[in-house]
Amino acid sequence: MFNLSWKNLTNKPLSLLLTLILFALGTGMISLLLLVNKQVQEKFDNNLAGIDLVVGAKGSPLQLILCNMYHIDAPTGNVAIKDVKAFLNPKHPLIKSAVPLSLGDSYKGYRIVGTIHDYVDLYNGKVAEGRLWKNTYEVTIGASLATDLGMKIGDKFDSSHGFVMDDNLIHEHDHKFEVVGIFEAGNSVLDQVILCSPESIWEVHDHDHAPPALETPEEEHNHEVHHHEDHDHDHGDHSGHDHAHGDHSHDGHDHDHAGHSHDKPAVTTAQSLLNFPDKDITSLLVKFKARNFQALNMQRSINENTDMQAATPAIEINRLHLMMGVGVDALKALAFLIVFVSGLSIFISLFNSLKERKYELALIRVMGASRGKVFFLVILEGLLLAFMGYLLGIFLSHVGMFFMSDYMKDAYRYNFKAWEFMPEEGWLLLAALGIGFVAALIPAVQASRTDIAETLTK
Amino acid sequence: MLQTQNLEFSYGQNQTIRFPDINCQQGEHWLLLGRSGSGKTTLLQLLGGLRTPQKGKVVVAGTAIKSLSATELDRFRGKHIGIVFQQSHFVKALNVQENLLLAQQLAGEKPSKERAVELLDRLSLKHKLHAKTSDLSQGEQQRVAIARALMNHPEIILADEPTSALDDYNCEEVIKLLKSQAIAENATLLIVTHDGRLKAQFDKSVELEA
Numbered sequence: 308m309f310n311l312s313w314k315n316l317t318n319k320p321l322s323l324l325l326t327l328i329l330f331a332l333g334t335g336m337i338s339l340l341l342l343v344n345k346q347v348q349e350k351f352d353n354n355l356a357g358i359d360l361v362v363g364a365k366g367s368p369l370q371l372i373l374c375n376m377y378h379i380d381a382p383t384g385n386v387a388i389k390d391v392k393a394f395l396n397p398k399h400p401l402i403k404s405a406v407p408l409s410l411g412d413s414y415k416g417y418r419i420v421g422t423i424h425d426y427v428d429l430y431n432g433k434v435a436e437g438r439l440w441k442n443t444y445e446v447t448i449g450a451s452l453a454t455d456l457g458m459k460i461g462d463k464f465d466s467s468h469g470f471v472m473d474d475n476l477i478h479e480h481d482h483k484f485e486v487v488g489i490f491e492a493g494n495s496v497l498d499q500v501i502l503c504s505p506e507s508i509w510e511v512h513d514h515d516h517a518p519p520a521l522e523t524p525e526e527e528h529n530h531e532v533h534h535h536e537d538h539d540h541d542h543g544d545h546s547g548h549d550h551a552h553g554d555h556s557h558d559g560h561d562h563d564h565a566g567h568s569h570d571k572p573a574v575t576t577a578q579s580l581l582n583f584p585d586k587d588i589t590s591l592l593v594k595f596k597a598r599n600f601q602a603l604n605m606q607r608s609i610n611e612n613t614d615m616q617a618a619t620p621a622i623e624i625n626r627l628h629l630m631m632g633v634g635v636d637a638l639k640a641l642a643f644l645i646v647f648v649s650g651l652s653i654f655i656s657l658f659n660s661l662k663e664r665k666y667e668l669a670l671i672r673v674m675g676a677s678r679g680k681v682f683f684l685v686i687l688e689g690l691l692l693a694f695m696g697y698l699l700g701i702f703l704s705h706v707g708m709f710f711m712s713d714y715m716k717d718a719y720r721y722n723f724k725a726w727e728f729m730p731e732e733g734w735l736l737l738a739a740l741g742i743g744f745v746a747a748l749i750p751a752v753q754a755s756r757t758d759i760a761e762t763l764t765k
Numbered sequence: 766m767l768q769t770q771n772l773e774f775s776y777g778q779n780q781t782i783r784f785p786d787i788n789c790q791q792g793e794h795w796l797l798l799g800r801s802g803s804g805k806t807t808l809l810q811l812l813g814g815l816r817t818p819q820k821g822k823v824v825v826a827g828t829a830i831k832s833l834s835a836t837e838l839d840r841f842r843g844k845h846i847g848i849v850f851q852q853s854h855f856v857k858a859l860n861v862q863e864n865l866l867l868a869q870q871l872a873g874e875k876p877s878k879e880r881a882v883e884l885l886d887r888l889s890l891k892h893k894l895h896a897k898t899s900d901l902s903q904g905e906q907q908r909v910a911i912a913r914a915l916m917n918h919p920e921i922i923l924a925d926e927p928t929s930a931l932d933d934y935n936c937e938e939v940i941k942l943l944k945s946q947a948i949a950e951n952a953t954l955l956i957v958t959h960d961g962r963l964k965a966q967f968d969k970s971v972e973l974e975a
Binding site: 314315672 | 806810813815816835836839840842843844848850854855856857858859863867868870871872873913
């Protein structure tokens, strides 16, 4: 029976091919959409890392999130450390942790992130080889860099300004970055970044640009953001830092060329960052102790009362999903249309072939096949078509994903898995078989109803 | 082996055909003669269970066809009756051997390649075992159709105008073949025809009135 259905289908290779391609396009497109959607969502969700708030320069909140959490977009700008020092206070009543990020440089498209060791903990990062960065210009790299660029411990490189690969933008310094450690692959954003101390970023930039961090008398901001309880701490910290600040800027400006800072232990904790109140960072990744009313209020307060902005990752990513959703929905509608048309084409091709095979079917009846068997024969052909179309479609979608992940990698340094299969694809198979069944139903009923004698007499 | 009683069939209201009673014993060879429009083919279809008569009954190999359900009838026909049509039709997607084996499968028998080879050998077509049916000549197609009718060792072989398209020589050949194969299978052979050339070769015949 199966053999007969199969032979009937393959007897007309061209019409078989057309039907298969149509069906494969439809199912392939749906499967590709599911794949991309799922993996993008996974990427976004994996990298949320429990971060409740991102604080940075004013601009688009989505950009702030994309840039600082996902390393896709450009930074919104910088904020001075003294403006955010309240957040760095370990005794802050609302904040569990605040991790500073300094962005601005990259190497071969991979971003160099100046930060503290807490950043690694956000993503549960583990060092696979070597160690975390300690001194200025030391870096610990993500697993992708090791696998894709073949970088290893001891490698030295020049960073380039900005996030695009451009030879003209490469900083040439006496000091090169040096790889001291490699992270384990963890399917998080940690895989694709180069981590170093914030000072490394500052120093690279101090060479090329005007000194950063204009002295702006904006002490009030902290007070406002920060209300009541923290006044004491603020002031305490502040007075402590003025000295350090003096020391350091001296050190930085005079001795950078000589490379003294190289030997100096770098900033590795939020606390030590406070020694440089006039330096800039790009953002702070904040985790709350509890998501209560006060915590929510803090975001509003920052946005209304300071020159900085605070954005909630979950909300922004949700917004992004909604925006992408429109495009995805349009593509989905198109894919369903193609599936519908391909179902129609199965119907038409079966219907047409049955017209030609009317005599054959009568013959099969004469030879002993019941009506039920003839019905089953035609249904089987529909199911076979759908199944083959489905297989081809799934194959196409994964090949598509393969090329897409290549592109995504070039564009965003994001890794997508082309050969990962989803339970949804099982459902898609059921749907495909359902379509094959429905498309074959009318021809099958007709075939089984054919009057043998009438057909044979003609 | 093959009996009919008071068989009547009507197309529409005013076109009723009454058939003479037939009674063929096992192994007998019968000729059913009649002009075009005399209802020859209709009678053959009634005998083969392809049509149901309005009146009367058909008994094949001891079984009254009317007593069978539709599905039982299909299977019964496949097992006990071999039919050769005026024009040979095959399942185009299958080759000669597959077409022969299909006859067994559809009748619910175990497909036997040996049987197919044996029959083709008897009909001197063994070399066409894997040929496409559309590549055969008309005479060869007719012979494969005969082989197909014989696949399940039928008790009865019905042939509908098997010679009408053939010249004298081929006509004689086909009839010889049908007879010899019927003898080899010890089957009852009944040939429906308007071809007067066959009269001389059959001693038992029924003539239908127009």
